[in-house]
Amino acid sequence: MANEKILAVVGATGAQGSGLVRAVLSDRRGGYAVRALTRNPGSEKAKELARLGAEVVAADVDDVESLKKAFRGAYGAFCVTFFWEHFSPEQEIAQATAMAHAAKDAGLRHVIWSTLEDTRNWVPLEDKRMPTLMGKYKVPHLDAKGEADRVFTDLGLPVTFLLTSFYWENLIHFGMGPKRGPDGKLAITFPMGDKKLPGIASEDIGKCAYGIFRKGSEFIGKTVGIAGEHLTGAQMAAALTKALGQEVRYNDVPPEVYRNLGFPGAEDLGNMFQFKRDFEQVFCGARDIGFSRSLNPSMQNFEAWLSRNRSRIPLEEEVKKASGE
Ligand SMILES: NC(=O)c1ccc[n+]([C@@H]2O[C@H](COP(=O)([O-])OP(=O)(O)OC[C@H]3O[C@@H](n4cnc5c(N)ncnc54)[C@H](OP(=O)(O)O)[C@@H]3O)[C@@H](O)[C@H]2O)c1
Numbered sequence: 001m002a003n004e005k006i007l008a009v010v011g012a013t014g015a016q017g018s019g020l021v022r023a024v025l026s027d028r029r030g031g032y033a034v035r036a037l038t039r040n041p042g043s044e045k046a047k048e049l050a051r052l053g054a055e056v057v058a059a060d061v062d063d064v065e066s067l068k069k070a071f072r073g074a075y076g077a078f079c080v081t082f083f084w085e086h087f088s089p090e091q092e093i094a095q096a097t098a099m100a101h102a103a104k105d106a107g108l109r110h111v112i113w114s115t116l117e118d119t120r121n122w123v124p125l126e127d128k129r130m131p132t133l134m135g136k137y138k139v140p141h142l143d144a145k146g147e148a149d150r151v152f153t154d155l156g157l158p159v160t161f162l163l164t165s166f167y168w169e170n171l172i173h174f175g176m177g178p179k180r181g182p183d184g185k186l187a188i189t190f191p192m193g194d195k196k197l198p199g200i201a202s203e204d205i206g207k208c209a210y211g212i213f214r215k216g217s218e219f220i221g222k223t224v225g226i227a228g229e230h231l232t233g234a235q236m237a238a239a240l241t242k243a244l245g246q247e248v249r250y251n252d253v254p255p256e257v258y259r260n261l262g263f264p265g266a267e268d269l270g271n272m273f274q275f276k277r278d279f280e281q282v283f284c285g286a287r288d289i290g291f292s293r294s295l296n297p298s299m300q301n302f303e304a305w306l307s308r309n310r311s312r313i314p315l316e317e318e319v320k321k322a323s324g325e
Contacts, residue, residue, distance in 0.1 A: 004033040005075035007213060008108075009206075010061060010099065012036030012054070013045035015167060016080050016114055019206020025053050032213065037070050061095040067102035076110035077103055078209050081145065087265065089137055089144030096148035104155045110220060111152065111159045112209050118146025119275045122282065129278070130255065130271045139272045141265075160212050163225035163286055167202040168305050171240075172312045175263065178240060178248045180316050187251040188240065190233045191258040191273045195280040197236070198227035198287040201300045211295030225287035229301040236302065243306035244313070 007024060011017035013036070024034040037059040038046045050056045059070035061081065071077055079099040081092045096113070103111045119139045125132050137143040152159040171177040171188075178186035190197065208226045212219050231239070233250035240248040255277070259270030276283045293299045300308075 004031055006033050006035050006055075006073060007210075008035045008037060008071050008074040008077040010037050010059070010078060011080045011082065012049060012056075013038050013043065014080075014082070015169065015202035016164070016205045016209075017078060018045075018049070019203035020078050020209045021049055021054050021206070022052070022203070023207045023210035027210070030214065032075075032210075035070065035074060037067075061098060062091075064098040064102055067098055068105045071102045071106035071108060074106060074108060076112070076213055077106075077108055078112045078114070078206075079103070080114040081148075083141040083144070084265065087140075087268075089134065089140040089147075092141070092144040093148045093151075096145070097151045100148075100151045100155050100157060103152075103157055109158055110213060110217075111157050112162050112212055113149065113152050113159055114164055114205070114209075115145040115149055115161050116142040116163060117275075117283070117286075118143045118149075119271075121146070122279055123275065130274050131259070131267065133267055133271065139275055140268050142272060142275070158217070158220045160219040160221075161223040162205075162209060162212070163223060164205050165198040165200040165225075165227040165287055168199050168228075168302060168309070169202050172309065172314065177313045178244070178315060181251070185247060185249060186240075186244075186315065187249040188233065188237055189251040189253055189258070191253050191255040191270060192233050192277045193252055194232055194234070195277045196230040196232050196284055197273075197276060198230045198284055199236075199302060200226065200228040200292075201305045204228055204292075204296055204299050207296040207298065208292060215295075223286075224291075224295075226292040226295065227284075227287035227289060228292065228299050228305065229289060230284045230287070231302055239302050239306060240313075243303070243310040244315070
Protein backbone atom coordinates (compact mmCIF):
# COMPACT_ATOMS: atom_id res chain seq x y z
CA MET A 1 0.00 0.00 0.00
CA ALA A 2 1.11 3.50 -0.83
CA ASN A 3 1.91 4.67 2.68
CA GLU A 4 3.61 1.52 3.92
CA LYS A 5 7.24 1.95 4.92
CA ILE A 6 9.51 -0.17 2.76
CA LEU A 7 12.18 -2.25 4.46
CA ALA A 8 14.98 -3.31 2.08
CA VAL A 9 16.50 -6.60 3.21
CA VAL A 10 19.98 -7.71 2.21
CA GLY A 11 20.49 -11.49 2.31
CA ALA A 12 16.73 -11.93 1.97
CA THR A 13 17.02 -15.54 0.84
CA GLY A 14 19.43 -16.37 3.68
CA ALA A 15 19.18 -17.20 7.36
CA GLN A 16 19.00 -13.73 8.90
CA GLY A 17 17.28 -11.82 6.11
CA SER A 18 14.55 -14.36 5.39
CA GLY A 19 13.43 -14.18 9.04
CA LEU A 20 12.86 -10.45 8.61
CA VAL A 21 11.13 -10.82 5.24
CA ARG A 22 8.74 -13.41 6.69
CA ALA A 23 8.15 -11.37 9.84
CA VAL A 24 7.07 -8.35 7.77
CA LEU A 25 4.91 -10.45 5.44
CA SER A 26 3.14 -12.16 8.31
CA ASP A 27 2.18 -8.82 9.84
CA ARG A 28 0.01 -7.48 7.04
CA ARG A 29 -1.34 -4.60 9.07
CA GLY A 30 1.99 -3.61 10.58
CA GLY A 31 2.48 -0.68 8.20
CA TYR A 32 5.58 -2.10 6.52
CA ALA A 33 6.27 -3.57 3.09
CA VAL A 34 9.34 -5.60 2.30
CA ARG A 35 11.82 -5.45 -0.55
CA ALA A 36 13.93 -8.59 -0.79
CA LEU A 37 17.41 -8.14 -2.25
CA THR A 38 18.97 -11.11 -4.02
CA ARG A 39 21.63 -11.66 -6.66
CA ASN A 40 19.23 -13.92 -8.47
CA PRO A 41 15.51 -13.02 -8.56
CA GLY A 42 14.94 -16.16 -10.66
CA SER A 43 16.03 -18.58 -7.92
CA GLU A 44 13.48 -20.81 -6.24
CA LYS A 45 13.99 -19.09 -2.88
CA ALA A 46 13.52 -15.63 -4.41
CA LYS A 47 10.42 -16.72 -6.29
CA GLU A 48 8.96 -18.11 -3.08
CA LEU A 49 9.45 -14.73 -1.37
CA ALA A 50 7.71 -13.05 -4.30
CA ARG A 51 4.82 -15.50 -4.03
CA LEU A 52 4.51 -14.65 -0.33
CA GLY A 53 4.19 -10.96 -1.23
CA ALA A 54 7.71 -9.51 -1.17
CA GLU A 55 8.98 -7.14 -3.82
CA VAL A 56 12.08 -8.94 -5.12
CA VAL A 57 14.92 -6.90 -6.61
CA ALA A 58 18.39 -7.73 -7.88
CA ALA A 59 21.38 -6.39 -5.94
CA ASP A 60 24.87 -7.49 -5.04
CA VAL A 61 26.74 -6.21 -1.98
CA ASP A 62 29.90 -6.09 -4.11
CA ASP A 63 28.18 -3.56 -6.42
CA VAL A 64 27.37 -0.26 -4.70
CA GLU A 65 25.33 1.05 -7.66
CA SER A 66 23.01 -1.95 -7.47
CA LEU A 67 22.55 -1.27 -3.74
CA LYS A 68 21.78 2.41 -4.30
CA LYS A 69 19.08 1.42 -6.74
CA ALA A 70 17.69 -1.24 -4.43
CA PHE A 71 17.57 1.09 -1.40
CA ARG A 72 15.96 4.00 -3.26
CA GLY A 73 12.52 4.90 -1.90
CA ALA A 74 12.91 2.63 1.13
CA TYR A 75 12.39 3.71 4.73
CA GLY A 76 14.94 1.34 6.19
CA ALA A 77 17.41 -1.41 5.39
CA PHE A 78 18.71 -4.54 7.05
CA CYS A 79 22.38 -4.95 6.20
CA VAL A 80 24.36 -8.17 6.58
CA THR A 81 27.55 -9.57 5.05
CA PHE A 82 28.50 -13.13 4.12
CA PHE A 83 31.93 -13.92 5.53
CA TRP A 84 31.79 -17.66 4.92
CA GLU A 85 31.28 -17.16 1.15
CA HIS A 86 34.75 -15.64 0.75
CA PHE A 87 36.62 -15.82 4.12
CA SER A 88 37.94 -12.28 3.55
CA PRO A 89 37.60 -9.67 6.33
CA GLU A 90 38.66 -6.95 3.89
CA GLN A 91 35.87 -7.92 1.48
CA GLU A 92 33.41 -7.91 4.36
CA ILE A 93 34.44 -4.37 5.33
CA ALA A 94 34.19 -3.28 1.67
CA GLN A 95 30.67 -4.75 1.45
CA ALA A 96 29.58 -3.02 4.67
CA THR A 97 31.03 0.22 3.30
CA ALA A 98 29.08 -0.19 0.05
CA MET A 99 25.83 -0.74 1.98
CA ALA A 100 26.47 2.27 4.22
CA HIS A 101 27.15 4.53 1.23
CA ALA A 102 24.04 3.26 -0.54
CA ALA A 103 21.98 3.89 2.62
CA LYS A 104 23.32 7.44 2.76
CA ASP A 105 22.62 7.98 -0.92
CA ALA A 106 19.02 6.78 -0.49
CA GLY A 107 18.49 8.93 2.62
CA LEU A 108 17.28 5.95 4.66
CA ARG A 109 15.69 6.73 8.01
CA HIS A 110 16.75 3.57 9.81
CA VAL A 111 19.53 1.08 9.06
CA ILE A 112 20.14 -2.12 11.01
CA TRP A 113 23.71 -3.38 10.64
CA SER A 114 24.12 -7.02 11.64
CA THR A 115 27.46 -6.85 13.38
CA LEU A 116 29.59 -8.56 16.01
CA GLU A 117 32.26 -7.54 18.49
CA ASP A 118 35.67 -6.37 17.32
CA THR A 119 37.49 -8.72 19.70
CA ARG A 120 40.70 -6.69 19.40
CA ASN A 121 39.12 -4.22 21.82
CA TRP A 122 39.49 -6.96 24.49
CA VAL A 123 42.38 -9.00 23.06
CA PRO A 124 44.85 -6.66 21.37
CA LEU A 125 47.06 -8.12 18.64
CA GLU A 126 50.09 -8.31 20.94
CA ASP A 127 48.10 -10.48 23.42
CA LYS A 128 49.57 -13.96 23.10
CA ARG A 129 46.64 -15.93 24.50
CA MET A 130 45.34 -16.51 20.98
CA PRO A 131 47.20 -16.28 17.65
CA THR A 132 46.85 -13.27 15.37
CA LEU A 133 45.26 -14.37 12.08
CA MET A 134 45.59 -12.90 8.58
CA GLY A 135 48.12 -10.39 9.90
CA LYS A 136 45.80 -8.09 11.83
CA TYR A 137 42.83 -9.91 13.31
CA LYS A 138 42.14 -12.13 16.28
CA VAL A 139 38.73 -13.35 15.08
CA PRO A 140 38.55 -12.20 11.45
CA HIS A 141 34.80 -12.71 10.93
CA LEU A 142 33.94 -10.86 14.14
CA ASP A 143 36.62 -8.18 14.01
CA ALA A 144 35.78 -7.14 10.44
CA LYS A 145 32.12 -6.61 11.29
CA GLY A 146 32.98 -4.65 14.43
CA GLU A 147 35.54 -2.58 12.53
CA ALA A 148 32.90 -1.75 9.93
CA ASP A 149 30.60 -0.20 12.59
CA ARG A 150 32.59 3.00 12.25
CA VAL A 151 31.68 3.35 8.58
CA PHE A 152 27.99 3.68 9.46
CA THR A 153 28.71 6.10 12.30
CA ASP A 154 31.12 8.22 10.26
CA LEU A 155 28.49 8.71 7.56
CA GLY A 156 26.04 9.94 10.21
CA LEU A 157 23.53 7.22 9.42
CA PRO A 158 20.55 6.50 11.70
CA VAL A 159 21.88 3.05 12.55
CA THR A 160 21.18 0.30 15.07
CA PHE A 161 24.07 -2.11 15.63
CA LEU A 162 22.62 -5.59 16.04
CA LEU A 163 24.88 -8.08 17.86
CA THR A 164 23.76 -11.56 16.78
CA SER A 165 24.47 -14.95 18.38
CA PHE A 166 25.58 -18.46 17.43
CA TYR A 167 22.88 -20.05 15.26
CA TRP A 168 21.66 -23.40 16.54
CA GLU A 169 21.33 -24.24 12.82
CA ASN A 170 25.12 -24.69 12.92
CA LEU A 171 24.28 -28.11 14.35
CA ILE A 172 22.56 -28.85 11.01
CA HIS A 173 24.48 -27.02 8.28
CA PHE A 174 27.87 -26.07 9.62
CA GLY A 175 29.24 -29.46 10.68
CA MET A 176 28.92 -28.68 14.40
CA GLY A 177 26.32 -31.33 15.20
CA PRO A 178 26.89 -34.43 17.31
CA LYS A 179 29.56 -36.80 15.98
CA ARG A 180 30.37 -40.33 17.06
CA GLY A 181 33.65 -40.82 18.87
CA PRO A 182 35.79 -43.97 18.76
CA ASP A 183 33.50 -45.39 21.47
CA GLY A 184 30.50 -45.00 19.15
CA LYS A 185 28.92 -42.37 21.43
CA LEU A 186 27.66 -39.05 20.13
CA ALA A 187 29.36 -35.86 21.29
CA ILE A 188 29.35 -32.16 20.47
CA THR A 189 32.78 -30.54 20.49
CA PHE A 190 33.33 -26.94 21.56
CA PRO A 191 36.27 -25.25 23.30
CA MET A 192 33.99 -23.45 25.75
CA GLY A 193 34.97 -25.08 29.06
CA ASP A 194 32.05 -24.61 31.45
CA LYS A 195 31.14 -21.20 30.05
CA LYS A 196 27.85 -20.24 28.40
CA LEU A 197 27.39 -19.78 24.68
CA PRO A 198 24.57 -17.42 23.65
CA GLY A 199 22.59 -19.13 20.89
CA ILE A 200 19.61 -18.34 18.71
CA ALA A 201 17.30 -19.79 16.07
CA SER A 202 18.53 -17.89 13.02
CA GLU A 203 15.00 -16.90 11.94
CA ASP A 204 14.60 -15.13 15.30
CA ILE A 205 17.34 -12.67 14.30
CA GLY A 206 15.11 -11.30 11.54
CA LYS A 207 12.12 -11.26 13.88
CA CYS A 208 14.13 -9.19 16.39
CA ALA A 209 15.19 -6.86 13.57
CA TYR A 210 11.54 -6.33 12.73
CA GLY A 211 10.90 -5.57 16.42
CA ILE A 212 13.66 -2.95 16.29
CA PHE A 213 12.20 -1.27 13.18
CA ARG A 214 8.78 -1.27 14.82
CA LYS A 215 10.15 0.62 17.84
CA GLY A 216 10.78 3.62 15.58
CA SER A 217 13.71 5.75 16.69
CA GLU A 218 14.15 4.07 20.11
CA PHE A 219 17.24 2.08 19.10
CA ILE A 220 18.78 4.46 16.59
CA GLY A 221 22.40 5.09 17.56
CA LYS A 222 22.33 2.09 19.94
CA THR A 223 23.91 -1.35 20.08
CA VAL A 224 21.41 -4.12 20.67
CA GLY A 225 22.41 -7.72 21.47
CA ILE A 226 20.09 -10.70 21.06
CA ALA A 227 20.00 -14.39 22.00
CA GLY A 228 17.39 -17.08 22.58
CA GLU A 229 19.25 -18.73 25.47
CA HIS A 230 22.71 -18.86 27.04
CA LEU A 231 23.86 -22.47 27.48
CA THR A 232 26.99 -24.34 28.51
CA GLY A 233 28.20 -27.18 26.31
CA ALA A 234 27.00 -29.62 28.98
CA GLN A 235 23.52 -28.03 28.95
CA MET A 236 23.37 -28.21 25.15
CA ALA A 237 24.40 -31.86 25.27
CA ALA A 238 21.71 -32.61 27.89
CA ALA A 239 19.03 -30.93 25.76
CA LEU A 240 20.23 -32.82 22.67
CA THR A 241 20.15 -36.11 24.63
CA LYS A 242 16.53 -35.47 25.56
CA ALA A 243 15.48 -34.33 22.08
CA LEU A 244 17.27 -37.07 20.13
CA GLY A 245 16.49 -39.88 22.53
CA GLN A 246 20.11 -41.00 22.69
CA GLU A 247 23.04 -39.88 24.77
CA VAL A 248 24.99 -36.87 23.52
CA ARG A 249 28.09 -35.85 25.45
CA TYR A 250 29.90 -32.58 25.60
CA ASN A 251 33.49 -32.90 24.45
CA ASP A 252 35.31 -29.89 25.84
CA VAL A 253 38.60 -29.36 24.01
CA PRO A 254 41.24 -26.67 24.47
CA PRO A 255 40.96 -23.83 21.90
CA GLU A 256 44.33 -24.79 20.39
CA VAL A 257 42.98 -28.27 19.62
CA TYR A 258 39.90 -26.74 17.95
CA ARG A 259 42.07 -24.32 15.93
CA ASN A 260 43.95 -27.30 14.55
CA LEU A 261 40.95 -29.37 13.47
CA GLY A 262 41.92 -28.66 9.88
CA PHE A 263 38.62 -27.52 8.32
CA PRO A 264 38.46 -24.11 6.57
CA GLY A 265 37.94 -21.42 9.19
CA ALA A 266 38.94 -23.66 12.15
CA GLU A 267 41.47 -21.14 13.48
CA ASP A 268 38.98 -18.27 13.19
CA LEU A 269 36.30 -20.31 15.00
CA GLY A 270 38.76 -21.59 17.62
CA ASN A 271 39.64 -17.99 18.47
CA MET A 272 35.96 -17.03 18.39
CA PHE A 273 35.00 -19.69 20.93
CA GLN A 274 37.99 -18.80 23.08
CA PHE A 275 36.88 -15.17 23.10
CA LYS A 276 33.34 -16.18 24.07
CA ARG A 277 34.77 -18.47 26.80
CA ASP A 278 37.28 -16.00 28.22
CA PHE A 279 34.90 -13.03 28.05
CA GLU A 280 31.70 -14.84 29.00
CA GLN A 281 30.35 -11.94 31.02
CA VAL A 282 31.00 -9.40 28.27
CA PHE A 283 29.56 -11.60 25.53
CA CYS A 284 26.54 -12.93 27.42
CA GLY A 285 26.01 -9.60 29.14
CA ALA A 286 25.56 -7.90 25.77
CA ARG A 287 22.79 -10.36 24.81
CA ASP A 288 20.04 -10.27 27.42
CA ILE A 289 17.32 -12.89 26.93
CA GLY A 290 14.47 -10.90 28.44
CA PHE A 291 15.32 -7.90 26.33
CA SER A 292 15.55 -10.08 23.19
CA ARG A 293 12.10 -11.45 23.94
CA SER A 294 10.73 -7.93 24.28
CA LEU A 295 11.72 -7.39 20.62
CA ASN A 296 10.42 -10.77 19.53
CA PRO A 297 7.86 -12.33 21.87
CA SER A 298 7.96 -15.65 19.98
CA MET A 299 11.71 -16.04 20.55
CA GLN A 300 12.61 -19.74 20.81
CA ASN A 301 14.83 -21.25 23.48
CA PHE A 302 17.02 -24.26 22.63
CA GLU A 303 14.41 -26.81 23.70
CA ALA A 304 11.74 -25.19 21.51
CA TRP A 305 14.16 -25.00 18.59
CA LEU A 306 15.09 -28.67 19.05
CA SER A 307 11.47 -29.76 19.15
CA ARG A 308 11.03 -28.26 15.66
CA ASN A 309 14.41 -29.12 14.19
CA ARG A 310 15.74 -32.30 15.80
CA SER A 311 15.03 -34.43 12.70
CA ARG A 312 17.16 -32.07 10.59
CA ILE A 313 20.31 -32.65 12.64
CA PRO A 314 22.43 -35.12 10.68
CA LEU A 315 23.63 -38.00 12.83
CA GLU A 316 26.39 -40.29 11.64
CA GLU A 317 25.50 -43.94 11.39
CA GLU A 318 26.83 -46.12 14.17
CA VAL A 319 30.44 -46.96 13.27
CA LYS A 320 30.60 -50.58 12.20
CA LYS A 321 32.66 -52.57 14.61
CA ALA A 322 35.99 -53.98 13.42
CA SER A 323 34.54 -57.48 13.56
CA GLY A 324 32.49 -56.53 10.48
CA GLU A 325 29.07 -56.72 12.14
N1 LIG B 1 26.45 -19.13 11.61
C1 LIG B 1 26.38 -18.43 12.73
O1 LIG B 1 26.26 -18.96 13.83
C2 LIG B 1 26.40 -16.93 12.68
C3 LIG B 1 26.11 -16.24 13.84
C4 LIG B 1 26.14 -14.84 13.81
C5 LIG B 1 26.47 -14.18 12.64
N2 LIG B 1 26.76 -14.92 11.52
C6 LIG B 1 27.12 -14.19 10.31
O2 LIG B 1 26.03 -14.23 9.42
C7 LIG B 1 26.50 -13.82 8.14
C8 LIG B 1 25.73 -14.53 7.07
O3 LIG B 1 24.37 -14.29 7.18
P1 LIG B 1 23.31 -15.43 6.87
O4 LIG B 1 23.63 -16.61 7.74
O5 LIG B 1 21.97 -14.83 6.93
O6 LIG B 1 23.71 -15.81 5.40
P2 LIG B 1 23.22 -17.06 4.52
O7 LIG B 1 22.11 -17.81 5.14
O8 LIG B 1 24.46 -17.79 4.12
O9 LIG B 1 22.55 -16.37 3.29
C9 LIG B 1 23.17 -15.42 2.60
C10 LIG B 1 22.24 -14.96 1.50
O10 LIG B 1 22.82 -13.74 1.06
C11 LIG B 1 22.91 -13.70 -0.30
N3 LIG B 1 24.23 -13.27 -0.75
C12 LIG B 1 25.42 -13.92 -0.71
N4 LIG B 1 26.38 -13.16 -1.28
C13 LIG B 1 25.78 -12.03 -1.69
C14 LIG B 1 26.22 -10.87 -2.36
N5 LIG B 1 27.51 -10.75 -2.77
N6 LIG B 1 25.34 -9.88 -2.61
C15 LIG B 1 24.05 -9.99 -2.24
N7 LIG B 1 23.56 -11.09 -1.62
C16 LIG B 1 24.41 -12.07 -1.35
C17 LIG B 1 22.54 -15.07 -0.82
O11 LIG B 1 21.35 -14.89 -1.53
P3 LIG B 1 21.21 -14.89 -3.14
O12 LIG B 1 21.96 -16.12 -3.60
O13 LIG B 1 19.73 -14.98 -3.28
O14 LIG B 1 21.81 -13.62 -3.61
C18 LIG B 1 22.23 -15.93 0.40
O15 LIG B 1 20.97 -16.55 0.37
C19 LIG B 1 28.00 -14.15 8.12
O16 LIG B 1 28.75 -12.98 7.90
C20 LIG B 1 28.25 -14.75 9.50
O17 LIG B 1 29.51 -14.36 10.02
C21 LIG B 1 26.70 -16.26 11.51
